[in-house]
Amino acid sequence: MKDHDPSDEAMRPDRREFMKKSGVAVAGAGVMSTTALLATPTDAWAQALTALDAGEVKTLLRMTRDVYPHDGLSDGIYMKVVEMLDAAAAKDPATDKLLSDGVKELNAAARNRFKKDYTAVAKESDRVAILQSMESTAFFQKIRGDMIAGIYNNPDVWKVLGYEGPSAHLGGYLKRGFDDIAWL
Amino acid sequence: MAAKYNLTDDKVVVVIGSGAGGGTLASELAIKGIDTVLLEAGNRWEIPDFENDEWSNFVKISWLDPRSTSGNWRVAKDFSGLPAWIVRAVGGSTIHWAGASLRIEDHEFKAKTTYGDIAGASLLDWPITRAELDPYYDRAEKKMGTTGTNGIPRLPGNNNYKVLAAGAAKMGYKNFHTGNMSINSQPRDGRGSCQQIGFCFQGCKSGAKWSTLYEAIPKGEASGKLEVRPNSMAVRIVHDAKGKVTGVEYADKSGKIQLQKARVVCVAGNSIESPRLLLNSASNMFKDGLANSSGQVGRNYMRHMTGSVYAVFDREVHMYRGTTMAGIVTDESRHDPSRGFAGGYEMETLSLGLPFISAFLEPGMWGRDFTWAMDRYENMAGMWLVGEDMPQASNRVTLNPNLKDAYGLPVANVHFDDHPNDIAMREHAYQQGCALYESVGAVKTYKTPPYPSTHNLGTNRMSENPRDGVVNKWGQTHDVKNLFVSDGSQFTTGAAENPTLTIVALALRQADYIAKQMAAKEL
Numbered sequence: 001m002k003d004h005d006p007s008d009e010a011m012r013p014d015r016r017e018f019m020k021k022s023g024v025a026v027a028g029a030g031v032m033s034t035t036a037l038l039a040t041p042t043d044a045w046a047q048a049l050t051a052l053d054a055g056e057v058k059t060l061l062r063m064t065r066d067v068y069p070h071d072g073l074s075d076g077i078y079m080k081v082v083e084m085l086d087a088a089a090a091k092d093p094a095t096d097k098l099l100s101d102g103v104k105e106l107n108a109a110a111r112n113r114f115k116k117d118y119t120a121v122a123k124e125s126d127r128v129a130i131l132q133s134m135e136s137t138a139f140f141q142k143i144r145g146d147m148i149a150g151i152y153n154n155p156d157v158w159k160v161l162g163y164e165g166p167s168a169h170l171g172g173y174l175k176r177g178f179d180d181i182a183w184l
Numbered sequence: 185m186a187a188k189y190n191l192t193d194d195k196v197v198v199v200i201g202s203g204a205g206g207g208t209l210a211s212e213l214a215i216k217g218i219d220t221v222l223l224e225a226g227n228r229w230e231i232p233d234f235e236n237d238e239w240s241n242f243v244k245i246s247w248l249d250p251r252s253t254s255g256n257w258r259v260a261k262d263f264s265g266l267p268a269w270i271v272r273a274v275g276g277s278t279i280h281w282a283g284a285s286l287r288i289e290d291h292e293f294k295a296k297t298t299y300g301d302i303a304g305a306s307l308l309d310w311p312i313t314r315a316e317l318d319p320y321y322d323r324a325e326k327k328m329g330t331t332g333t334n335g336i337p338r339l340p341g342n343n344n345y346k347v348l349a350a351g352a353a354k355m356g357y358k359n360f361h362t363g364n365m366s367i368n369s370q371p372r373d374g375r376g377s378c379q380q381i382g383f384c385f386q387g388c389k390s391g392a393k394w395s396t397l398y399e400a401i402p403k404g405e406a407s408g409k410l411e412v413r414p415n416s417m418a419v420r421i422v423h424d425a426k427g428k429v430t431g432v433e434y435a436d437k438s439g440k441i442q443l444q445k446a447r448v449v450c451v452a453g454n455s456i457e458s459p460r461l462l463l464n465s466a467s468n469m470f471k472d473g474l475a476n477s478s479g480q481v482g483r484n485y486m487r488h489m490t491g492s493v494y495a496v497f498d499r500e501v502h503m504y505r506g507t508t509m510a511g512i513v514t515d516e517s518r519h520d521p522s523r524g525f526a527g528g529y530e531m532e533t534l535s536l537g538l539p540f541i542s543a544f545l546e547p548g549m550w551g552r553d554f555t556w557a558m559d560r561y562e563n564m565a566g567m568w569l570v571g572e573d574m575p576q577a578s579n580r581v582t583l584n585p586n587l588k589d590a591y592g593l594p595v596a597n598v599h600f601d602d603h604p605n606d607i608a609m610r611e612h613a614y615q616q617g618c619a620l621y622e623s624v625g626a627v628k629t630y631k632t633p634p635y636p637s638t639h640n641l642g643t644n645r646m647s648e649n650p651r652d653g654v655v656n657k658w659g660q661t662h663d664v665k666n667l668f669v670s671d672g673s674q675f676t677t678g679a680a681e682n683p684t685l686t687i688v689a690l691a692l693r694q695a696d697y698i699a700k701q702m703a704a705k706e707l
């Protein structure tokens with residue numbers, strides 16, 4: 001047993017690292033900022049990202065919608081997920097490579113089956129079949145895992161899916177319908 | 185006023201861990217006039233620090249130090265580095281507990297006698313009976329303000345409860361209500377009543393829900409006999425040549441190792457850290473770890489048979505509004521082997537917010553099947569299934585020689601295999617849970633697998649015979665007279681009920697015993 005003096009914070013394991021290792025799919029929990037949302041993916045947006053190139057960005061945008069497809073959510077929600085992935089790639093070369101190689105693999109799988117790139121495959125069910133064939137890859141699991149936080153920890157999504165969230169500052173749900181069910 | 189003791193003061197009782205067991209014990213000892221130092225690995229957060237945000241509050245208060253897993257349990261696959269969901273902070277897991285407070289039944293204290301020999305199970309009868317514990321259950325319920333006891337009214341039912349109750353009635357169940365909850369249904373003990381905030385798992389912002397953080401601990405401090413030391417992680421218990429423990433080494437806020445001398449040491453770090461600490465305290469005299477001549481330290485790890493059922497209806501429920509767990513059906517908690525398993529289980533309402541349900545509903549699931557459910561989040565109701573699991577000697581907390589924590593100490597590996605009895609009970613519980621929701625019109629039901637363990641039990645179990653366990657009926661270790669275990673790791677068997685009320689009752693009882701033994705100079 002040795003003495004240690006680094007500060008308590010420095011000694012704690014990196015939290016994001018922990019989330020990954022623990023298997024809790026929340027890498028990025030709490031990082032959702034409120035950047036302005038764009039209504040549709042534009043080339044300008046895609047080019048503004050730093051680590052991923054425009055083709056990769058478009059592929060990932062299509063893919064994220066196919067992994068967790070919510071017709072009621074705007075593209076802006078999925079663009080934020082891609083922004084998050086881009087930021088992670090910019091910070092970490094291994095992530096950058098994982099994503100770039102993954103996109104290449106995805107396109108290869110698409111060409112193999114349908115003779116075209118992933119984004120050009122028109123039917124959702126065909127694209128899902130491609131994703132299913134890649135389900136066990138680290139690339140797919142990275143996208144899927146990050147999306148759990150990227151989509152479902154986003155207050156803009158809560159509104160659409162009907163989760164009212166924090167309530168203490170509003171006095172709880174005591175006078176706001178905690179027992180208002182009427183159809184039983 | 186809070187006390188302050190010197191590191192060299194060898195008259196103090198040192199309690200390790202400030203949760204349900206340790207927080208209660210330390211407070212009781214201090215109120216009895218005994219000098220007490222409470223070491224807590226985590227920070228001291230207060231109510232204003234709690235956040236109505238599932239992930240950010242989780243990251244703030246949880247035990248995130250590395251751990252590893254093995255065995256065939258689903259948790260090892262879904263959450264390999266997070267076998268358990270435990271708080272690291274003053275107050276321990278009573279910060280995020282839901283408040284369900286049930287007494288263990290008489291027949292469950294006699295598990296071996298009641299269930300007989302079950303292959304692969306290391307069943308034992310507890311060395312205490314329900315009748316012996318009843319006076320302490322009475323005191324615990326009064327202290328914690330448990331609804332449905334002491335004339336305290338039950339909580340009003342929220343939407344999630346109303347769905348459960350309607351289904352229970354359709355199923356012909358007879359025993360269902362909003363539970364025995366240690367949550368104020370009316371102002372009591374200087375704390376207000378439940379505002380139906382719905383973030384019980386994130387720390388109760390109204391203070392209506394009982395926690396050692398703002399009930400037991402401040403009362404202990406007010407006695408002038410309790411010093412709480414947060415950010416103080418016990419790393420080793422030391423002893424003298426006669427084999428009596430003499431103090432506790434702990435890493436302070438800056439990571440520096442300090443030695444607090446002690447007259448008595450009580451371990452209450454929850455059922456993973458408590459055995460780990462005893463094992464990490466091995467010495468020349470105790471080569472297999474402290475209090476481990478039986479080889480039982482770390483064995484018989486139990487986590488309750490669990491699972492959840494979520495149901496989607498075609499109309500709105502808003503399950504997340506209001507108390508997280510105030511609703512229970514107890515009809516299945518009986519022992520009735522005709523169902524194909526020993527022991528019983530409870531059905532309790534449970535809701536998770538969208539951030540948690542997306543991660544836990546069916547880990548790994550994606551595509552339209554998954555988003556279909558999320559799109560109907562507001563139409564969901566949910567219940568938790570919690571029942572007795574079989575103790576098995578091979579289900580075990582051990583030291584992982586290949587993985588060290590920030591202090592250079594081997595981390596805990598948690599090994600768990602489901603017993604066939606656990607699997608049969610889970611199947612039955614899933615079936616009944618789904619049928620209950622279908623009886624009131626569920627469009628689709630989900631059999632959600634276990635979360636990281638919330639009820640961690642049994643790794644320093646109580647036994648009549650020193651060969652069979654680690655502590656006696658007072659929680660005193662069989663091997664070392666002035667060393668006690670004061671948390672859920674004492675449980676001889678798991679029983680069907682949520683464990684905290686029993687942990688608190690045992691701590692109250694242990695405080696009486698320690699005080700008497702100290703007065704008689706036995707300690």
Ligand SMILES: Cc1cc2nc3c(=O)[nH]c(=O)nc-3n(C[C@H](O)[C@H](O)[C@H](O)COP(=O)(O)OP(=O)(O)OC[C@H]3O[C@@H](n4cnc5c(N)ncnc54)[C@H](O)[C@@H]3O)c2cc1C
Pocket residue numbers: 200201202203204205206223224225226269270271272273274275276277278280281282283284285286385416417418419452453454455457458461509637638639640670671672673682683684685687
């Ligand atoms: C989400 C959730 C909901 C729950 N709901 C219920 C419920 O409704 N009813 C119920 O009965 N139970 C419930 N539980 C379980 C309940 O919280 C625990 O069973 C109970 O708190 C365990 O008490 P304990 O004293 O064993 O440990 P804890 O309360 O976990 O306290 C252990 C403390 O020891 C500290 N510690 C550990 N190691 C060290 C060390 N080496 N040095 C210093 N300090 C250390 C920890 O930081 C922690 O603060 C719930 C649990 C969870 C996760």
Ligand code: SF4
Pocket residue numbers: 172367377378379380381382383384385387388389390391392393506507508
């Ligand atoms: S629902 Fe009640 S008990 Fe739960 S956090 Fe809110 S006020 Fe506290």
